[in-house]
Amino acid sequence: MTAFGHTVIELANDPAYDDWTFSQKILYALEQENAARQQRRTQKLLKASRTPNPQAxxxxxxxxxxxxLNREVIGRLASGQWIDQAQNLVILGTSSVGKTYLAQALLNAACRKFYTARFFRLDDLANQLAVLEYNSQHRLDFLTDLHNCDVLILDDFLTTPIPQEIASELLNILAARDGRGSTLVTSQFDPQDWYKTLHDAVIAESILNRIVSSAEFIQLNGPNMRHYQQQHD
Structure with a gap:
């Protein structure tokens, strides 16, 4: 049964609503149905995003x-304006400072605004690209999905070196998204240090430019958030 149907039955059986007019009851039931549809749509987008923590x-x-961490900045990012403008976002900070959770929380906010999003640790994305048969339909569909989603999140960006052929594919993905989708990366290292994990200087420079040229930066500091959560929850 739909949320509308459940609400109509609830209103009919609860004396607390006896003073409501017929129009008020129908309007309330329609509001509940709309809210339920939006929730289902959000959950579908979160599932498709591959985020490991949809509750963030x-x-x-x-x-x-x-x-x-600035509340006004986070509120502005949660509104989705940066996605509408195809702007990138770079979240920097040491290990366990909360970069991944912030990225997942912003993904959640994007899905609640009905943007499409995809989440990958860069190492996992590299491994997946490595096993997909070149020129197969599965690989082409996978790449098309990465090219077209509203937000692509690459977690632990270039924490470890990646093979040159994967670096070339990463550049192609970023080039395809340039000006049409937002890319969010989290990294322990400043962008100038990303060169150290890429063997080709030209590809490294191109990847850096594709991400940084239209990016907003968030530098996270503070305590180890895993330890903080254990001590305060």
């Missing part, structure tokens, strides 16, 4: 004094 949300972020 901006409402649960910890704005500790030494984290350099």
């Amino acid at each position: 949300c901006i409402e649960e972020l910890r704005y500790l004094p030494d984290r350099s």
